[in-house]
Amino acid sequence: xxxxxxxxxHLIKTRGQQVTLRCSSQSGxxxxxxxQQALGQGPQFIFQYYREEExxxxxxxxxxxxxxxxxxxxxxxxxxxxxxxxxxxxCASSWTGTDTQYFGPGTRLTVL
Amino acid sequence: KQEVTQIPAAxxxxxxxxxxxxxxxxxxxxxxxxxxxQDPGKGLTSLLLIQSSQREQTSGRLNASLDKSxxxxxxxxxxxQPGDSxxxxxxxxxxxxxxxxxxxxxxxxxxxxxx
Numbered sequence: 001x002x003x004x005x006x007x008x009x010h011l012i013k014t015r016g017q018q019v020t021l022r023c024s025s026q027s028g029x030x031x032x033x034x035x036q037q038a039l040g041q042g043p044q045f046i047f048q049y050y051r052e053e054e055x056x057x058x059x060x061x062x063x064x065x066x067x068x069x070x071x072x073x074x075x076x077x078x079x080x081x082x083x084x085x086x087x088x089x090x091c092a093s094s095w096t097g098t099d100t101q102y103f104g105p106g107t108r109l110t111v112l
Numbered sequence: 113k114q115e116v117t118q119i120p121a122a123x124x125x126x127x128x129x130x131x132x133x134x135x136x137x138x139x140x141x142x143x144x145x146x147x148x149x150q151d152p153g154k155g156l157t158s159l160l161l162i163q164s165s166q167r168e169q170t171s172g173r174l175n176a177s178l179d180k181s182x183x184x185x186x187x188x189x190x191x192x193q194p195g196d197s198x199x200x201x202x203x204x205x206x207x208x209x210x211x212x213x214x215x216x217x218x219x220x221x222x223x224x225x226x227x
Contacts, residue, residue, distance in 0.1 A: 033214065042218050044217075094213050100158065101213055103148075103158075
């Protein structure tokens, strides 16, 4: 049991809408990363937050944004949804000084 | 830009067989390499993590090796079981700095173990 939870499990949106996905990290984990996994592909790094600030970003446009809160929960926001945003979104949390990242079960987003 | 390739994309074996999954990466300046397991529609479970200074790691029936200079890693599964059926992902971490956990993943190998 990793202790990382994500909500919702599934959701369906239409093109152009906005969506917020949530991740609750393990207690004390001060780093959270978000990944997008399209069907049949490996996860792609979106961005990472460390102590509530973004400190790394993959090749994703600005309409992908995030927040990390003092209690180490976090959000991924996606504006102006496109059909290609349909994917499994994974968050992973970790504690500085360790190598282990704990992945949540993911949120399956479908954009119609 | 780091690229991670996994071969084969899919593999089907009879129960009890030993098997090897392959992973290659283009930039040898990695901090560590991990093998993950993913069941359909689920999150990732870390199986083995090898630091860049290590050559191999073992856990039960699993053994992972790393040849950083040639950009290769293998995951060896002994005496495969139907419960091993899943997609296996290889990922490399680039940096060791605080808060720098970015991983680059391969596309995975989908393993089916036939009873």
